[in-house]
Amino acid sequence: MDLTKDQIERYSRQIVLKEVGGIGQKKLLSSKITVIGLGALGSSTAIYLTAAGVGALQIIDFDTIEISNLHRQILHFTEDINRKKTTSATEKLNSLNPDCKIEVVNDRITPKNSKKLLKNSDFVIEGSDNIPTKMLINDTCVSLRIPFTIAGVLRFHGQIMTVVPENKTSCYRCVFGDSTEGDSSMSCSQAGVIGFVPGVLGCLEANEALKYLLGIGELLTNKIMYVDLLRNSFDFIEVHRNDNCMACGDNARDLVESTNYGGLDACNE
Template identity: 40%
Template sequence: MEQSQNEANLSSEEIARYARHISLPEIGIKGQEQLKTSSIACIGTGGLGSPLLIYLAAAGIGRIGIVDFDVVEYSNLQRQIIHTTHSIGLLKTDSAKQHIRKINPSCRVDIFNQKLTSSNALEILKAYDVICDCSDNFPTRYLINDACLILNKPNIYGSIARFEGQVSVFNLTEDSPNYRDLIPTPPPQELIPSCSEAGVMGILPGIIGTIQAAEAIKIITNIGYPLNGRILIFNALKMQFKELTLKSNPESKNIHKLIDYESFCSEVKVKDEVECDIESISIKELKVLLSQSSKEMLLLDVRSQNEYNQSSITGSLLIPLSSIESGKAIDEIKILTATKNLYVFCKSGKRSLLALKHLNKFGIRGINILGGIDAWNSEKN
């Protein structure tokens, strides 16, 4: 964050642009110069990254790095406000850069059109003062956390699901907790619904991402009390904030190299379940079977009614996972599978796996369809 005095000095245009910041005694000219000479990396330009990037650019951050490999889709526009209808089909990094440049042409924007991995994370992140975790999956969160520990960078974490979000600041000081203190072990993947499966209130990431941006500004200007050792949780349904204290475990800092985080997060399995090997089948194999012996097959869809209405496989039967887990549908499925072979699918293959594990407890065996309706639609297209 240190640059020469000439580089740090504000122009008359910048003094006018940031007048409301400069009038704050806590920030002033010095603080605005610190923002100008600072650099922030944002991983993810989705729901959280959108408001964060917009406000950081408007605040006068001198250099912003954006890491993302996805493209803009219509389903993003309900919450990813840095993108517009005209951005459909564009790389999210390119779309975000265009928006940032419109807000603040003086902001230097570095774009990395790639997935953050163990092989590139240290090289990408080492150039930035503060790292903002706006990702949406556990492997990336652990990767960002460990990279920040190795590089000694503060990590501003945010996450959202349905109507609730949380924010914290990790690795700010030598005694700060990190993400592994919050979640030492990743949850079983089959228990984690995606954003498209669980849904999210559109305004929620705007609130959480903006709080992340506020924490970044506070850290750079060294003002206020960052969420160091604290988890801020927001519930939009109750319109309620609560705060939890997070303690640092010295053992969680013992990170010296990056690992394969996809494998790390997939190794954890659901405990206390019936030990059984679930057979699986690909969409291509399924289509061959359907063309040969569809009358002998029961194609069971365990998604919600709303998902089923949007897209379904012809001839499939809808019985939501909740009806299986509650026991309401067990007898019906027993009768149906007495004379037919059971094939189960959902959106991506996670809920169908849970359904089959539950059905196994009642002696009902079936086959999981890999990739679910997503893979079916991709194969169809």
């Protein structure tokens, strides 16, 4: 596949980077990334990945747009209220970059469909706001050996980690144990969130995907980055793979079909 004249011009500012170049751009154009949740994290991730020229973006969400989403979910505008998030997102992303094929899944991700939905992805980005979904994505991606990044946001802070199962890096379950029940006191609707936090964290998730696909830089593996926008701080917490982890440990088993991931009806953030 050769880059067209339009593509060379469109991506010129990143092709000029030695870390990207024409070869890197072609890699991006032949990659498929899945974004789970088209809320605040998913909005910022999806916009930047589409703009960067990822060849296929699978977007998964079941929700409709509410007015209280608009201060942070930047893919959705006032006239989109009550529309499906996937419909609104597809329109904006298609308009931004026709190079990027948007594959829509207008459904909730569950233990029944997660493997089928994620199996052809080169990288997965988790953008929900509930622990059961994060745990399901972790277990599915670890089982399928697909690299992924998980972020969470609340108030003025957020955290993010990346998992590369092939390299046996620490997974989400290694760090957060076998909890599959969400803590209702930690939802954005109750505790609040400033829109810029998922904006920043969504960009960081997109950046992780890009670095992985291009094989450049350092990934947020075996560590959690904790971002506090009130203090302007980016702190790192070192984490380790747990040999006894049920998802990735030495005696790991396939958890997806046998685990009850409670609370999967929570909102996507």
